[in-house]
Amino acid sequence: MDAQTGAAEAAAEATPPGTKQLTATGRSLDRSLLVGVAWTAGVKWLAQVLSWTSTFVLARILSPNDYGLFGMAQVFMALLGPIYDFGAGATVIQRRDYGPRQVAEVGGIGLIFGAILFVLTLLAAKPIGWFFHEPAVVPIVLLISVFQLIRSLQVLPRSLLARDLEFRQLALLDGTSQIVATISMFTLALMGFGVWTLPMGPIAAALVTTPMALRMRRHRVAWPRDRTTLRETVRFGYHVITARIGRYLYGDSDFLIVGRVLGKTALGLYTIGWTIATIPVERISELLTQVAPSVFSAVQNERAEIRRYFLAISQGLAILTVPASVGLALTAHDFVLVVLGEKWRMAIVPLQILSLYAAFRSLTTVTAPVLVATGHARSDMRFTMLATLVLPVLFYIGTRWGTTGVAVAWVVGFPVVALPLFRLVFRLLDVRAVDYLRALEPALVSTAVMAAGVLLVQWLATNRLPAGAALAAECLTGAAIYGAMMRARYWDRVRAFVAIVRKR
Numbered sequence: 096m097d098a099q100t101g102a103a104e105a106a107a108e109a110t111p112p113g114t115k116q117l118t119a120t121g122r123s124l125d126r127s128l129l130v131g132v133a134w135t136a137g138v139k140w141l142a143q144v145l146s147w148t149s150t151f152v153l154a155r156i157l158s159p160n161d162y163g164l165f166g167m168a169q170v171f172m173a174l175l176g177p178i179y180d181f182g183a184g185a186t187v188i189q190r191r192d193y194g195p196r197q198v199a200e201v202g203g204i205g206l207i208f209g210a211i212l213f214v215l216t217l218l219a220a221k222p223i224g225w226f227f228h229e230p231a232v233v234p235i236v237l238l239i240s241v242f243q244l245i246r247s248l249q250v251l252p253r254s255l256l257a258r259d260l261e262f263r264q265l266a267l268l269d270g271t272s273q274i275v276a277t278i279s280m281f282t283l284a285l286m287g288f289g290v291w292t293l294p295m296g297p298i299a300a301a302l303v304t305t306p307m308a309l310r311m312r313r314h315r316v317a318w319p320r321d322r323t324t325l326r327e328t329v330r331f332g333y334h335v336i337t338a339r340i341g342r343y344l345y346g347d348s349d350f351l352i353v354g355r356v357l358g359k360t361a362l363g364l365y366t367i368g369w370t371i372a373t374i375p376v377e378r379i380s381e382l383l384t385q386v387a388p389s390v391f392s393a394v395q396n397e398r399a400e401i402r403r404y405f406l407a408i409s410q411g412l413a414i415l416t417v418p419a420s421v422g423l424a425l426t427a428h429d430f431v432l433v434v435l436g437e438k439w440r441m442a443i444v445p446l447q448i449l450s451l452y453a454a455f456r457s458l459t460t461v462t463a464p465v466l467v468a469t470g471h472a473r474s475d476m477r478f479t480m481l482a483t484l485v486l487p488v489l490f491y492i493g494t495r496w497g498t499t500g501v502a503v504a505w506v507v508g509f510p511v512v513a514l515p516l517f518r519l520v521f522r523l524l525d526v527r528a529v530d531y532l533r534a535l536e537p538a539l540v541s542t543a544v545m546a547a548g549v550l551l552v553q554w555l556a557t558n559r560l561p562a563g564a565a566l567a568a569e570c571l572t573g574a575a576i577y578g579a580m581m582r583a584r585y586w587d588r589v590r591a592f593v594a595i596v597r598k599r
Contacts, residue, residue: 149277153284153292154435159363161290166366167227167354168235168294169347187254199317202251206316209247216240227354231290238294245301252312264311268304276300335472338463341479348487349501356494365498367435368442372423372449376457379415391468401465402524406534408461410588413538414581420454421542422573425549429566441498448502452509458535459513462520474519482512537588541580548576 187193187201217240224233249268256264280296288295350369354362391401423430427447431439466475489508493500521528552572556565 149281151434153280154367154439156284157289157292159360159367159438161293161363162366163354163359163361163363164229164231164290165235165293166350166362167229167232167359168223168239169350187251187258195315196317198251198255199315200319202314202316204319205250206247207319209244209250213240213244216243227359229359235290235294238291238298242294242298242301245298245305248305249301249308251314251316252308255312255314256308261312268308268311271307272300272304275303335467335476338472338476338479341476341483345479345482345486348483349490349505352487352490352494353498353501356491357497361498364439364442365445365501367439368446368498368502369449371430372420372446372453373456376416376420376453379412379419379457391464398469398524401469402526405461405465405520405524406526406530409458409531410534410537412457412461413535416457417454417535417538418542418545418573418577420450420457421546422549422570424448424450425546425553425573426566426569429562429569433563433566445498445502448499448506452502452505455510455513459516462513462516465520465524469523471519471523475516478512478516478519481515482509485512537581537585541577541585544580545573545577549573 187198193201217237220233220236220240223236224230253265253268256262276296276299279299280292283292283295350362350366353365357365391404424447427450428443431443431446435442463475466472486504486508489504490501493502493504496503517531520526521531549569549572552569553565556568560568
């Protein structure tokens with residue numbers, strides 16, 4: 096059997112249940128997807144090792160109060176992240192029929208909206224401080240607003256790179272940003288800058304990567320004059336940013352409620368628990384979700400291909416994120432005491448609960464790109480509005496039991512509001528629930544066996560091993576069992592994907 100035939104059979108094996116054989120276009124996009132993931136993974140994980148180390152060091156240098164002050168500013172300023180370009184970037188990626196003039200006008204719309212938001216943020220800084228009864232929050236908000244303004248200059252070049260499937264350049268930008276931010280924060284913390292360390296790192300990264308982005312993808316920006324382009328951009332942007340605002344409102348409302356009701360120390364403990372719980376999910380999910388919108392957009396009129404990518408990406412995410420999240424939940428007690436120290440003990444239980452939520456959350460990161468690519472951004476907007484109405488109420492009720500109650504609200508409430516979104520995607524792509532569960536089977540079954548092994552090690556190590564040795568034993572055992580399960584039961588799927596990667 097020749098190499099080409101072997102690669103074709105490997106592709107067929109790797110195709111998730113319920114999908115068809117690959118077309119030539121599909122193979123080409125597979126290559127783009129794999130190359131994009133490879134570059135994103137290679138660059139970002141190299142930077143992430145440094146970032147994780149810095150996070151743990153910063154937790155030892157900075158105090159819960161420092162993280163609490165920054166968390167208060169982030170509650171409001173995180174809103175700028177999703178909406179600062181008015182969906183201009185998503186419009187450029189989705190509307191592949193736009194020519195240079197239309198793209199230039201979309202870029203102009205994004206810059207105008209970014210400037211307006213910057214001015215509004217300057218005016219809102221003091222009211223934000225009054226809301227939390229913390230004047231020290233005001234200058235932090237001003238610094239974060241400067242970061243958002245600088246970053247707005249990257250919207251159009253990044254979007255054009257994504258539309259052209261130039262994932263190598265995007266990965267280099269993201270990796271450089273992470274490295275510069277990490278080194279800056281680490282240096283400032285050691286120099287005694289305290290809470291100022293946290294907003295200054297992203298500003299330093301933006302100052303370095305913005306000129307890089309503008310050089311990588313030169314473009315023209317024009318004042319929006321064409322009424323058709325303006326109308327289409329505003330309508331599409333409205334749906335996109337409304338959905339993003341919804342995700343912000345329910346995604347960050349827990350921080351707002353904890354800070355307002357329980358205070359800055361509780362918010363600092365909750366923030367560090369949230370940060371650690373979502374690190375594996377966000378970093379792994381980014382590898383695919385930064386690439387997926389461009390790939391989905393390229394096959395937006397071919398539902399069979401979108402279905403294949405949806406199942407394949409969901410399977411890959413689950414294999415990586417589910418064991419990481421469940422493993423973190425199981426080892427959180429020893430992890431916090433060994434890595435962060437005794438002062439963070441109260442963050443253990445929220446960390447455990449949020450880790451379980453993060454495992455489910457990782458699977459939802461694929462749904463929004465599917466809806467946007469297929470022209471259903473409005474449906475995505477409606478579902479996020481539902482979550483905005485339900486989750487903050489649950490968070491407020493959960494504060495009766497402290498930060499643990501708020502974390503439980505995520506585990507209870509988020510699946511309820513997310514399940515209708517999955518049903519819509521299944522209907523649009525003609526995906527059966529059994530096909531989706533079969534795609535997740537390797538991760539779910541292997542993680543269950545891994546969890547049993549880790550719990551057994553914890554029981555045997557209790558009062559017998561120091562905390563550091565027990566943590567090492569738990570991690571090594573979990574990794575070995577999960578790897579063994581994948582090798583013994585699901586190696587055909589793993590081998591098929593490896594064969595495709597080698598071929599590409």
